[in-house]
Amino acid sequence: MAKNKENNELMEKIVSLCKRRGFVFPSSEIYGGFSAIYDFGPYGVELSNNIKKEWWKAMVQIREDVVGLDSAIFMHPKIWEASGHVSGFSDPLAECKKCHSRVRVDHLLEEIGINADEKMGLEEINKIFEENKGKIKCPSCGKDEFTDVKKFNLLVKSNLGNFTEDWNKEPIYLRGETCQGIYVNFKNVLDSTRMKIPFGIAQIGKAFRNEITARQFIFRTREFEQMEMQYFTNPDEEMKEYEKLREYRWNFYLSLGIKEENLKWHKHENLVFYAKEAYDIEYNYPFGFSELEGVHARGDYDLTQHSKYSGKDLSYLDQSNNQKYMPHIIESSVGTARTFLAVLCDAYTEEKTGDDTRMVLKIDKKLAPVKIAIFPLLRNKPELVRKAKEVYDNLKSQFMCEFDDNGNIGKRYRRQDEIGTPYCLTVDFDSLEKGDVTIRNRDDMKQERIKIDNLMEYFKDNLS
Amino acid sequence: MAKNKENNELMEKIVSLCKRRGFVFPSSEIYGGFSAIYDFGPYGVELSNNIKKEWWKAMVQIREDVVGLDSAIFMHPKIWEASGHVSGFSDPLAECKKCHSRVRVDHLLEEIGINADEKMGLEEINKIFEENKGKIKCPSCGKDEFTDVKKFNLLVKSNLGNFTEDWNKEPIYLRGETCQGIYVNFKNVLDSTRMKIPFGIAQIGKAFRNEITARQFIFRTREFEQMEMQYFTNPDEEMKEYEKLREYRWNFYLSLGIKEENLKWHKHENLVFYAKEAYDIEYNYPFGFSELEGVHARGDYDLTQHSKYSGKDLSYLDQSNNQKYMPHIIESSVGTARTFLAVLCDAYTEEKTGDDTRMVLKIDKKLAPVKIAIFPLLRNKPELVRKAKEVYDNLKSQFMCEFDDNGNIGKRYRRQDEIGTPYCLTVDFDSLEKGDVTIRNRDDMKQERIKIDNLMEYFKDNLS
Numbered sequence: 067m068a069k070n071k072e073n074n075e076l077m078e079k080i081v082s083l084c085k086r087r088g089f090v091f092p093s094s095e096i097y098g099g100f101s102a103i104y105d106f107g108p109y110g111v112e113l114s115n116n117i118k119k120e121w122w123k124a125m126v127q128i129r130e131d132v133v134g135l136d137s138a139i140f141m142h143p144k145i146w147e148a149s150g151h152v153s154g155f156s157d158p159l160a161e162c163k164k165c166h167s168r169v170r171v172d173h174l175l176e177e178i179g180i181n182a183d184e185k186m187g188l189e190e191i192n193k194i195f196e197e198n199k200g201k202i203k204c205p206s207c208g209k210d211e212f213t214d215v216k217k218f219n220l221l222v223k224s225n226l227g228n229f230t231e232d233w234n235k236e237p238i239y240l241r242g243e244t245c246q247g248i249y250v251n252f253k254n255v256l257d258s259t260r261m262k263i264p265f266g267i268a269q270i271g272k273a274f275r276n277e278i279t280a281r282q283f284i285f286r287t288r289e290f291e292q293m294e295m296q297y298f299t300n301p302d303e304e305m306k307e308y309e310k311l312r313e314y315r316w317n318f319y320l321s322l323g324i325k326e327e328n329l330k331w332h333k334h335e336n337l338v339f340y341a342k343e344a345y346d347i348e349y350n351y352p353f354g355f356s357e358l359e360g361v362h363a364r365g366d367y368d369l370t371q372h373s374k375y376s377g378k379d380l381s382y383l384d385q386s387n388n389q390k391y392m393p394h395i396i397e398s399s400v401g402t403a404r405t406f407l408a409v410l411c412d413a414y415t416e417e418k419t420g421d422d423t424r425m426v427l428k429i430d431k432k433l434a435p436v437k438i439a440i441f442p443l444l445r446n447k448p449e450l451v452r453k454a455k456e457v458y459d460n461l462k463s464q465f466m467c468e469f470d471d472n473g474n475i476g477k478r479y480r481r482q483d484e485i486g487t488p489y490c491l492t493v494d495f496d497s498l499e500k501g502d503v504t505i506r507n508r509d510d511m512k513q514e515r516i517k518i519d520n521l522m523e524y525f526k527d528n529l530s
Numbered sequence: 531m532a533k534n535k536e537n538n539e540l541m542e543k544i545v546s547l548c549k550r551r552g553f554v555f556p557s558s559e560i561y562g563g564f565s566a567i568y569d570f571g572p573y574g575v576e577l578s579n580n581i582k583k584e585w586w587k588a589m590v591q592i593r594e595d596v597v598g599l600d601s602a603i604f605m606h607p608k609i610w611e612a613s614g615h616v617s618g619f620s621d622p623l624a625e626c627k628k629c630h631s632r633v634r635v636d637h638l639l640e641e642i643g644i645n646a647d648e649k650m651g652l653e654e655i656n657k658i659f660e661e662n663k664g665k666i667k668c669p670s671c672g673k674d675e676f677t678d679v680k681k682f683n684l685l686v687k688s689n690l691g692n693f694t695e696d697w698n699k700e701p702i703y704l705r706g707e708t709c710q711g712i713y714v715n716f717k718n719v720l721d722s723t724r725m726k727i728p729f730g731i732a733q734i735g736k737a738f739r740n741e742i743t744a745r746q747f748i749f750r751t752r753e754f755e756q757m758e759m760q761y762f763t764n765p766d767e768e769m770k771e772y773e774k775l776r777e778y779r780w781n782f783y784l785s786l787g788i789k790e791e792n793l794k795w796h797k798h799e800n801l802v803f804y805a806k807e808a809y810d811i812e813y814n815y816p817f818g819f820s821e822l823e824g825v826h827a828r829g830d831y832d833l834t835q836h837s838k839y840s841g842k843d844l845s846y847l848d849q850s851n852n853q854k855y856m857p858h859i860i861e862s863s864v865g866t867a868r869t870f871l872a873v874l875c876d877a878y879t880e881e882k883t884g885d886d887t888r889m890v891l892k893i894d895k896k897l898a899p900v901k902i903a904i905f906p907l908l909r910n911k912p913e914l915v916r917k918a919k920e921v922y923d924n925l926k927s928q929f930m931c932e933f934d935d936n937g938n939i940g941k942r943y944r945r946q947d948e949i950g951t952p953y954c955l956t957v958d959f960d961s962l963e964k965g966d967v968t969i970r971n972r973d974d975m976k977q978e979r980i981k982i983d984n985l986m987e988y989f990k991d992n993l994s
Contacts, residue, residue: 088597088722094606096714096840101691101702103604105715108597108723111733115586115598122579128926130933133552133572134579138753139736140567142558159693168693224688224704226752227565229623229632229742234698238565240688250560251569258552259572260936269575272603272736278693288690289602376560462592464994469594472724526990530928 077352080410081283083425087485089113089410090284102277104284109485110406112435112466117322117405118270120432121293124318125268125398132266132295133259137247139272140226145246146239148375149368155242156217158182158191159278165207170278171195171215174202191215222274222288240274245397247271248296249368252380252393263382263393264307266297270402282353284403291402296395300384301366304342304394308363312345315361315398319347322405323430324412330355340367342394349408358408359400366392409433413486427486428509436487437465437529441478443494445471454493457503457518465525483508488529491521541816544874545747547889551949553577553874554748566741568748573949574870576899576930581786581869582734584896585757588782589732589862596730596759597723601711603736604690609710610703612839613832619706620681621742622646622655629671634742635659635679638666655679686738686752704738709861711735712760713832716844716857727846727857728771730761734866746817748867755866762857764848765830768806772827772860776809779825779862783811786869787894788876794819804831806858813872822872823864830856873897877950891950892973900951901929901993905942907958909935918957921967921982929989947972952993955985 084090088107094100106114126134146152158171171191172182178201182191192215195202203210223237241247248267255267270293277288299307312331319329332355334344342363348355369380369392381392413429431437438461442454451471458469468487470478475492482490492504502515505524516524548554552571558564570578590598610616622635635655636646642665646655656679659666667674687701705711712731719731734757741752763771776795783793796819798808806827812819833844833856845856877893895901902925906918915935922933932951934942939956946954956968966979969988980988 086722088719091715091718091722093602093604094609094714096717096836096842096844097606097608100606101604103602105599105601105711105718107599107715107718108731111598111600114600127930130922130926134575135569135571136575136578137569138557138567140557140565140753142561142564144561145558218693222688222690224686226686226738226740229682229740240704247569250558251555251571253560254555254569254571255552258550258555260934267572274690276690276693289604372560378560380560458594462594466591470724 073352073354076411076414077283080352080407080414083414083484084110084283084410102281102287103289104287104403109435113409113429113433114402114406116433116435117402117409118293120322121318121400121405122268122270124321125266125293125295129266131261131264132268132297133255133261135248135251135255135267135269136271137244137251137269139241139274140224140238141241141247141250143236143238144375145250145372146221146242148371149246150371151221151239151242152219155221156219157278158188158215159218160195160212160215162204162207162209163211163213164209165204167204167206168278169204169212173279174205178202188215188217218276218278220275220277222276242275243273243399244269244271244292244294245296245368245399248294249372249395250376252298252369253378256382263384264297264299264303266295268293268295270294282351282356284407285351285353285356287403292399293402293405294397294399296368296397298382298393298395300389301391301394304363304365304396308343308361308396311396311398312361315347315359319349319358319408322409322433323428324349324408328408328412329358332357334362340365347400349404349411351407351411358404359398362397362399364395364397366394368395369393424480424483426483426508429486431488431529434486434488435466436468436482436485437489438525439468439470439478439482439487439490441469441475441490441492442471443475443492449498450493450495453497457491457493457521461521461525464522465529479506479511489525537816537818540875540878541747544816544871544878547878547948548574548747548874566745566751567753568751568867573899577873577893577897578866578870580897580899581866581873582757584786585782585864585869586732586734588785589730589757589759593730595725595728596732596761597719597725599712599715599719599731599733600735601708601715601733603705603738604688604702605705605711605714607700607702608839609714609836610685610706612835613710614835615685615703615706616683619685620683622652622679623682623742624659624676624679626668626671626673627675627677628673629668631668631670632742633668633676637743638669642666652679652681682740682742684739684741686740706739707737707863708733708735708756708758709760709832709863712758713836713859714840716762716833717842720846727848728761728763728767730759732757732759734758746815746820748871749815749817749820751867756863757866757869758861758863760832761860761862762846763860764853765855765858768827768829768858768860772807772825775860775862776825779811779823783813783822783872786873786897787892788813788872792872792876793822796821798826804829811864813868813875815871815875822868823862826861826863828859828861830858832859833857888944888947890947890972893950895952895993898950898952899930900932900946900949901953902989903932903934903942903946903951903954905933905939905954905956906935907939907956913962914957914959917961918955921955921957921985925985925989928986929993943970943975953989 089110091105092099093103175182222240225233226238328350332346344362346357347359349358373380413427417424440458442450490506506513553574555569556563557567639646686704689697690702792814796810808826810821811823813822837844877891881888904922906914954970970977
């Protein structure tokens with residue numbers, strides 16, 4: 067209970083920091099907000115970009131066996147039939163007869179101890195729902211009268227490219243996951259590159275789902291960004307490659323400085339029929355261990371379905387032994403915002419010294435939104451400001467830097483600590499005479515003097 | 531005419547290169563393609579990412595007066611009323627009575643020499659259309675019978691967050707331009723940063739428009755990515771800042787290695803009522819000079835509208851002189867894909883030597899999808915392959931590299947020339963003895979020997 071309170075407080079502190087320092091803003095705030103959507107502010111977009119850069123480096127740049135892709139959000143609607151999303155990607159919803167709010171029936175049943183399986187038909191759910199009438203209350207108004215349960219598809223529909231009025235009959239979907247764009251480009255990649263199985267295709271992009279309950283800040287939102295790598299394997303080697311991928315992905319989070327005790331594997335017990343094995347990497351968020359990434363062995367389902375629905379044979383001919391087979395796919399799939407939130411939670415630190423509390427984001431240097439802050443000791447001494455600007459102008463060509471001459475140095479350190487800036491440089495009167503500056507380290511607050519002429523080399527060694 | 535033919539050929543060559551070498555694939559190709567949407571393949575995504583990185587560096591990283599943002603695609607629908615898009619962002623369409631294809635009436639009128647002004651009402655357009663009946667033929671079937679002209683809104687509609695069936699009544703729009711996300715976050719940025727006017731907010735993101743005629747490859751598509759910077763100024767300084775921004779943006783393209791003779795300014799003659807001045811930077815595409823970027827002075831329209839519609843006062847108080855005003859906005863807005871296409875057209879080179887033609891992409895090193903290709907001279911000599919892999923493994927930690935041991939060295943050079951790789955390294959028998967490799971320069975094809983131990987430093991000097 068005490069632990070819960072502490073965790074709620076941590077979540078509140080992070081949400082508040084995000085707003086106050088420009089990491090995350092609620093969407094359309096001046097219009098009263100909008101639909102569990104969030105915008106990334108000035109520091110947020112830098113953090114988010116740095117996360118994506120590190121992911122791309124780990125998943126594409128340093129891997130000879132993986133290439134990148136950036137497929138569009140919109141695709142042929144038949145793709146979503148082939149994938150099973152049109153028929154199967156839905157939540158059971160009912161409407162409260164009193165307040166007309168819509169509720170997730172599976173969640174309400176779960177709360178009274180009934181597990182409503184994904185595969186359960188509508189009739190069966192309705193029956194259970196009816197049997198438990200009275201026990202189930204509307205979360206908004208407390209009443210226990212609901213309409214019949216209906217399935218609501220999670221794919222977001224649009225009228226893209228449809229110039230009639232009744233486009234609802236043939237909706238064009240926004241993608242519900244980015245991986246379908248990879249599957250349908252499998253052959254294009256094979257034909258235009260020299261890749262041979264096993265190989266992977268990686269991409270970062272947005273996906274959309276009509277979740278009725280978006281919640282926990284940026285953890286679950288209707289618009290979200292995925293970083294996915296789909297790896298095509300020989301069926302005989304699927305599970306061997308799967309184990310390698312699991313290890314690789316675990317180590318990725320350690321390389322971002324995430325504390326290993328805050329990560330754990332969660333094995334899926336109820337697999338979808340085609341899956342071989344599925345594990346999630348969970349992070350210990352303030353609201354409990356929850357999915358950060360999925361690492362799943364998907365068998366040959368995806369390419370088989372797209373072969374069937376497109377009429378194009380997507381099987382692979384291994385020219386070294388003339389073996390022909392439908393590739394099996396293992397995937398790594400993670401949300402940018404979930405990584406973002408895990409990184410913030412993991413880095414958030416309060417250090418007490420006597421009555422004073424220092425709030426510092428001990429974020430990995432690679433991810434820090436600002437790498438170096440440059441201060442003139444006093445803002446009203448033009449020669450200090452000039453020299454500090456000179457240092458700033460030189461370093462900013464290579465690193466994200468910030469110039470700050472506002473308030474005393476202590477306050478400026480605190481401002482940078484809050485956003486996780488690893489290095490602060492102060493230009494003082496000695497700098498003008500001796501050509502050196504004070505460099506202050508975020509984590510241990512130690513200071514040293516360093517020659518201005520050596521700064522670029524120092525940071526190239528310490529930041530790249 | 532000869533020039534036209536040459537240009538059509540160039541366009542065909544570029545489209546073909548894009549497909550063959552994995553820069554751009556038509557979306558959903560195995561399903562017969564989809565709706566003028568394109569996917570970026572392995573080299574395309576690298577080029578596109580490099581363009582965005584250079585834009586971000588020029589517009590955010592090295593500018594003390596600009597911060598970044600990443601606002602969501604979905605926003606409060608009232609924002610699109612405030613911006614004027616719901617009432618005014620539409621094309622006049624009619625339907626051919628014979629083949630039922632939809633036509634842009636303004637385009638058809640233009641073809642017979644009639645300028646259908648944007649501000650023209652529906653009644654007036656219908657009258658002109660009727661008067662010219664017989665002269666106007668359907669571009670698809672040649673017949674001259676059409677339905678009445680209707681205005682069709684370009685905003686793409688969706689059912690995001692709407693769990694009813696009749697969501698068409700209150701559609702949620704996909705954003706038609708990214709800048710609205712900047713305007714509505716103006717106050718959030720002011721409140722969470724130390725920015726003071728003049729300052730800018732920059733962002734890169736997707737936007738969507740229901741264009742009836744998407745065309746010219748990736749030049750005009752219904753889903754597209756914008757790179758925009760909106761700069762907030764004191765009304766008295768709007769035009770001074772505007773001139774600075776125009777110069778800055780022009781120089782940006784030169785810094786990407788675009789030939790200056792392929793760029794020109796186009797001044798808008800018919801300004802929308804609130805605009806002060808509007809220029810486009812046009813690039814000389816194979817289909818003629820066309821808009822690459824817009825640099826527009828928008829006055830106080832945007833913040834005034836959002837103040838009115840949101841009920842939140844977005845005026846700015848200058849604390850240095852207690853002056854209060856509605857900021858005026860100047861904007862720079864460019865499409866990633868238009869820059870991508872301009873870069874490819876500008877870099878595409880054929881060099882004839884006797885009967886032989888070398889196709890080479892003379893693309894700026896900063897933008898090249900692959901920076902360094904590493905070859906073992908012979909693939910069947912394990913000691914060469916091993917040494918080449920060692921070099922590759924070392925360099926790939928810092929640069930996008932490619933390993934290639936397929937075919938003779940000449941062929942490998944050609945493959946890299948086609949995708950614009952600035953440097954090729956060959957590991958030969960001398961490398962094993964003397965520890966140096968041949969480095970071959972893309973543009974002049976000159977070769978030199980360089981010590982393996984010095985490669986990292988060499989490329990850090992030449993590529994960062």
